[in-house]
């Protein structure tokens with residue numbers, strides 16, 4: 001693969017910081033110059049102040065960390081469920097052709113339905129229970145897990161499959177010792193996408209079906225026209241999402257190194 | 267009884283654009299514990315022929331039998347050493363070698379004993395805990411050979427196993443293989459592009475025509491080798507200096523050379 005021209009790490013960091021600085025300057029400038037009213041778009045300092053305030057002072061029944069904890073719990077549940085279902089199914093579809101033929105059309109149809117479209121059913125089936133948001137996160141996180149696993153399993157070097165068959169490997173062991181580890185780089189890549197989509201879906205879910213969590217906090221803020229609270233929520237969502245992605249990126253790099261694949265994930 | 271029999275084996279690939287005859291009326295009987303080497307121009311069907319014996323592929327017509335049974339799929343009785351090693355990158359050297367034994371249900375104690383002796387035989391003791399990508403090409407190839415031979419297969423199928431090695435490593439591997447083959451003879455079907463390698467290793471050398479591949483001639487080496495005492499010479503270069511070896515090499519070389527140039 002031809003190497004893309006890439007700036008050195010120091011330069012990249014500097015450019016990133018510069019970009020953020022410009023972003024905040026434009027944001028602050030819009031308010032200062034009176035282009036938009038503070039209610040429409042609270043300035044960065046106001047939002048930062050609100051963010052710090054929310055760390056210790058409850059809003060909509062809980063502090064920001066408590067809301068985030070509630071959200072992360074549901075999030076964890078949904079993502080874990082997506083892995084529990086998607087991983088074995090993806091591997092099995094990668095190995096057993098008939099299963100692939102049966103499941104693929106259903107899956108291909110369903111995966112284009114945005115997670116938020118399941119909200120009515122989530123509410124109908126689970127009410128305000130924990131199941132609703134978990135189901136919605138699941139619908140967001142499941143397709144990338146399944147696709148990542150399936151692709152990984154299908155793209156394993158044919159010679160490795162032949163070598164395993166020649167060594168008398170059973171179907172079960174083929175799944176666990178050849179397809180699964182062989183698909184790991186692709187699984188981790190899929191997981192990264194799943195984590196992002198799941199997190200996005202979660203916020204959507206919490207806007208509607210629950211009475212705690214960061215999304216709920218934002219809806220309450222919206223109802224009270226507390227725009228700086230909503231904006232603080234957005235920033236918190238972005239920060240946590242970034243943290244999750246950084247973690248998974250590190251995991252991806254570690255996996256690639258462990259497998260002796262050149263380079264690391266971007 | 268012959269260990270491997272190709273009876274009129276033919277393999278045709280029907281591609282959308284054209285039809286490729288990869289192997290044509292291939293008749294060959296390989297005896298029990300015989301070491302047969304196939305040489306032939308690139309694309310003449312050598313790999314196809316080995317894959318038929320391995321059970322990865324099946325003849326379009328004709329038959330392939332191993333141990334008196336029609337080949338219906340791959341199995342540990344026919345261990346394959348692949349040209350590009352095909353080691354499992356996520357398994358250590360030890361675990362790569364262990365997989366076949368575990369599949370065969372060999373008890374742990376015996377398994378470890380056999381792995382250890384395979385590692386020793388292949389000079390890999392220090393690499394047991396390493397992953398394949400941490401090894402040199404020569405070491406990886408020795409792991410691939412250990413993984414195949416540890417099963418003590420009736421038949422060993424090797425597709426240009428030394429093709430990816432540098433000349434020095436290759437020579438060492440050839441000598442090791444000869445040592446193994448003479449100590450513990452087994453049925454081997456071996457593919458190479460190197461005429462020297464073929465004559466040095468083989469009991470019989472099979473020369474194939476260019477595509478569509480057929481057998482052009484079969485050259486018996488074993489009787490000559492024993493008569494000239496090649497196996498008593500420790501180094502491959504000593505064997506290659508023998509007038510008997512040189513004469514045979516020239517013969518095979520000419521036979522192959524005729525196949526490189528279209529002659530219509």
Ligand SMILES: Nc1ncnc2c1ncn2[C@@H]1O[C@H](COP(=O)(O)OP(=O)(O)OP(=O)(O)O)[C@@H](O)[C@H]1O
Nearest residue numbers: 279286287288307308309310311312313314315477
């Ligand atoms: N899966 C396939 N589909 C179509 N054609 C194939 C396939 N496998 C092999 N062939 C064709 O069959 C012929 C013989 O191939 P084969 O790999 O057996 O040659 P070979 O003697 O091993 O060549 P080399 O010395 O280059 O390894 C070639 O023309 C090749 O293109």
Ligand SMILES: [Mg+2]
Nearest residue numbers: 312313314425
């Ligand atoms: Mg070949």
